[in-house]
Amino acid sequence: MKYVDEFRDGERARGLAAALRQEAQPGRHYRLMEFCGGHTHAVFRYGIPDLLPDNIELVHGPGCPVCVLPTGRLDMAMRLVLDHPEVILASYGDMLRVPGSERRSLLQARADGADVRMVYSISDALELARTNPQRQVVFFGIGFETTTPPTALGILEARRSALDNFSVFCNHVLTPAAMQAILNVDPASEESVEIDGFIGPSHVSVVIGSDSYAFCAGQYHKPVVIAGFEPLDVLQSILMLVRQLNEGRAEIENQYTRAVTSQGNAKAQQVVQEVFTLRPTFEWRGLGQIPTSALAISDDYAIFDAEKRFAMRYVPAAGTKGCECPAVLRGAKKPIDCKLFATACSPESPLGSCMVSDEGACAAYFTYGRFREDALQRQSQQRAAVKARRQA
Amino acid sequence: MNQVDKSFQAGRRQTRKLDLEHGRVEMNHGAGGRAMADLIDLLFRQAFDNPLLNQANDQACFEVAAGRMVLTTDSFVISPLFFPGGNIGSLAVHGTVNDLAMGGAQPLYLTAGFILEEGFPLKDLARIVDAMAEAAREAGVLIVTGDTKVVERGKGDGVFINTAGVGRVLDGVTVSGDLAQVGDKVLVSGTIGDHGVAIMSQRKGLQFATALQSDSASLNALVAHMADAAGGGLRVLRDPTRGGLAATLNEIAAQSSVGVRLLESALPVRSEVRGACELLGLDPLNVANEGKLIAIVAADQAQQILAAMQRDPNGTAAAIIGEVIEDPMHLVRMVTAIGGERVIDWLHGEQLPRIC
Numbered sequence: 020m021k022y023v024d025e026f027r028d029g030e031r032a033r034g035l036a037a038a039l040r041q042e043a044q045p046g047r048h049y050r051l052m053e054f055c056g057g058h059t060h061a062v063f064r065y066g067i068p069d070l071l072p073d074n075i076e077l078v079h080g081p082g083c084p085v086c087v088l089p090t091g092r093l094d095m096a097m098r099l100v101l102d103h104p105e106v107i108l109a110s111y112g113d114m115l116r117v118p119g120s121e122r123r124s125l126l127q128a129r130a131d132g133a134d135v136r137m138v139y140s141i142s143d144a145l146e147l148a149r150t151n152p153q154r155q156v157v158f159f160g161i162g163f164e165t166t167t168p169p170t171a172l173g174i175l176e177a178r179r180s181a182l183d184n185f186s187v188f189c190n191h192v193l194t195p196a197a198m199q200a201i202l203n204v205d206p207a208s209e210e211s212v213e214i215d216g217f218i219g220p221s222h223v224s225v226v227i228g229s230d231s232y233a234f235c236a237g238q239y240h241k242p243v244v245i246a247g248f249e250p251l252d253v254l255q256s257i258l259m260l261v262r263q264l265n266e267g268r269a270e271i272e273n274q275y276t277r278a279v280t281s282q283g284n285a286k287a288q289q290v291v292q293e294v295f296t297l298r299p300t301f302e303w304r305g306l307g308q309i310p311t312s313a314l315a316i317s318d319d320y321a322i323f324d325a326e327k328r329f330a331m332r333y334v335p336a337a338g339t340k341g342c343e344c345p346a347v348l349r350g351a352k353k354p355i356d357c358k359l360f361a362t363a364c365s366p367e368s369p370l371g372s373c374m375v376s377d378e379g380a381c382a383a384y385f386t387y388g389r390f391r392e393d394a395l396q397r398q399s400q401q402r403a404a405v406k407a408r409r410q411a
Numbered sequence: 412m413n414q415v416d417k418s419f420q421a422g423r424r425q426t427r428k429l430d431l432e433h434g435r436v437e438m439n440h441g442a443g444g445r446a447m448a449d450l451i452d453l454l455f456r457q458a459f460d461n462p463l464l465n466q467a468n469d470q471a472c473f474e475v476a477a478g479r480m481v482l483t484t485d486s487f488v489i490s491p492l493f494f495p496g497g498n499i500g501s502l503a504v505h506g507t508v509n510d511l512a513m514g515g516a517q518p519l520y521l522t523a524g525f526i527l528e529e530g531f532p533l534k535d536l537a538r539i540v541d542a543m544a545e546a547a548r549e550a551g552v553l554i555v556t557g558d559t560k561v562v563e564r565g566k567g568d569g570v571f572i573n574t575a576g577v578g579r580v581l582d583g584v585t586v587s588g589d590l591a592q593v594g595d596k597v598l599v600s601g602t603i604g605d606h607g608v609a610i611m612s613q614r615k616g617l618q619f620a621t622a623l624q625s626d627s628a629s630l631n632a633l634v635a636h637m638a639d640a641a642g643g644g645l646r647v648l649r650d651p652t653r654g655g656l657a658a659t660l661n662e663i664a665a666q667s668s669v670g671v672r673l674l675e676s677a678l679p680v681r682s683e684v685r686g687a688c689e690l691l692g693l694d695p696l697n698v699a700n701e702g703k704l705i706a707i708v709a710a711d712q713a714q715q716i717l718a719a720m721q722r723d724p725n726g727t728a729a730a731i732i733g734e735v736i737e738d739p740m741h742l743v744r745m746v747t748a749i750g751g752e753r754v755i756d757w758l759h760g761e762q763l764p765r766i767c
């Protein structure tokens with residue numbers, strides 16, 4: 020674990036914090052989005068905001084797979100287990116606690132008798148299919164480019180061993196498409212977020228490579244710094260972004276060189292290509308329909324596609340009334356701007372997806388940052404005032 | 412089976428003793444007859460051997476000392492039953508001894524109730540009972556009465572154990588969860604998370620290699636040393652078992668209407684525990700301990716109490732890890748290694764399966 024300690028060293032953190040205080044220009048406000056929920060979690064778990072000057076603001080992005088899955092897709096899974104008693108739904112734990120329509124979660128469906136099992140990986144789901152040949156096992160596949168290759172390998176394995184009682188409910192989504200959607204929001208609209216630069220995902224970038232973000236710098240003139248998940252990684256990437264912005268540069272830089280290359284992992288990309296195909300469009304919680312932003316199982320592997328096998332149908336559905344997850348996921352609001360935060364909504368009884376997952380912004384605020392409420396409230400009032408002035 | 416065999420078996424039953432090598436728990440071991448008497452005589456009574464138990468009554472009768480007594484009970488339903496550094500038997504003694512010790516008491520007597528699943532190997536049961544006996548001897552406590560029930564196969568998980576205990580509060584000691592005061596120091600008796608990680612390392616589906624041993628131990632001697640060293644400044648004692656340090660400190664903060672601030676850099680955590688937690692996405696602060704205590708003590712006595720702890724074999728890695736602060740929200744927070752601050756919360760949502 021020496022390896023890890025090296026990236027959590029207090030001395031070096033203080034050095035980076037001092038550099039940030041010195042280099043952040045007083046007249047300027049830096050609004051940086053950490054796309055990835057893993058970074059949001061790290062930011063609060065290590066108390067990174069305490070080391071930043073007031074004019075560097077971190078905006079939390081949509082990079083949390085459980086968070087961005089729209090209610091309608093969760094409802095599909097719910098209908099599947101309720102209508103098909105022969106189905107065992109195998110899902111990651113977090114997904115089970117997200118409230119769907121009528122605020123019912125898969126966990127509640129399980130209590131009512133539906134066969135829903137928590138698994139740690141798709142291999143567990145394959146094992147379930149092997150040991151329950153008389154049942155239909157459906158793996159609830161969610162996630163960004165990091166979890167897609169394992170799902171692809173699982174499907175390949177199912178074909179190899181002719182596991183015909185196994186299928187995947189595929190909800191895999193793509194990071195660059197979501198970044199683009201955020202950048203595409205009209206700056207004059209209510210929805211606009213005004214982001215100066217991105218702290219780029221670490222694990223996702225290991226798979227897709229840093230070149231995948233070239234459009235941010237090229238088309239939109241926004242810098243991206245790909246960062247590791249350790250606190251010193253995050254601090255250093257913030258410093259790299261501040262430097263780019265100060266110098267008027269917009270480049271794709273890689274702080275996480277110990278794992279990320281420009282091209283990514285070709286093998287992983289290949290299996291994904293083999294098994295999946297692009298969906299023309301997909302709905303994201305908070306970001307709406309985004310073209311070519313998600314994957315479906317390709318025709319060659321259609322027999323493993325649960326949507327086809329069970330004729331599942333997507334019906335758009337609204338989230339919990341009053342839940343600000345959509346705005347939180349766009350970076351347009353902070354969790355504390357939600358009236359339900361820490362009143363009706365808590366990790367114990369979540370009303371929205373952002374309070375469920377460890378990577379969700381609401382959960383991170385609640386679990387690690389509650390004492391910041393006053394400071395955050397001030398910051399968010401300030402932001403609203405600035406925006407109002409600008410619009411006037 | 413033919414007639415002759417049956418009668419042969421029936422004949423043998425009269426003199427049959429316990430087959431500790433190959434035997435298994437049978438329904439009649441809990442039925443109140445001969446088999447149950449054999450089990451009690453040959454296994455429990457031999458291991459726990461003491462005059463009160465040997466009276467063989469349905470209850471233990473003893474003199475009561477002057478002063479204040481404490482009484483506690485705890486049930487143990489763990490999986491796996493055997494883990495590096497102990498088993499359910501040693502844990503059942505340590506757990507109850509520590510519950511008494513955290514009340515500032517020296518433990519005197521324990522009871523032991525067993526719920527056994529039909530088919531459980533007697534050899535394993537003997538190992539568990541021996542570990543209990545040994546743990547009791549080490550803690551200087553007597554197991555004076557007990558109970559055994561057998562449930563049908565599939566209706567238990569091998570062995571469940573309940574222990575209850577009585578003890579006498581040490582002179583001059585008054586500890587309670589609501590006595591923490593702003594300015595007090597928070598101490599921990601050693602490295603955190605060892606027990607939980609040792610158990611998880613054995614569990615099916617989570618197996619990973621670690622040389623880590625559970626920290627399961629009786630802490631009554633440690634508490635006696637601390638009480639000797641403290642001039643009345645011992646305010647709160649608690650063992651951070653299930654839910655770990657985080658849950659225990661949150662309980663104390665709520666009970667005493669205060670806040671707590673920890674220093675991450677002062678927390679003793681073994682590198683193996685840190686590594687395993689990293690791998691499993693856990694926080695050592697939420698992981699169970701079975702041989703550690705948290706003490707909240709008056710600031711001016713913290714150093715002398717710490718020194719006394721470090722002289723005890725169960726407190727060599729003791730450390731001052733934080734202080735009690737004023738906080739209307741009664742939060743537990745921590746200054747992180749990099750110098751930021753965050754809340755230390757209870758664990759939310761589904762916890763991992765039972766680990767203590």
Ligand code: SF4
Pocket residue numbers: 341342343344347354357358359360361364365369370371372373374381
């Ligand atoms: S606090 Fe709860 S209700 Fe509000 S936005 Fe977050 S998840 Fe939704």
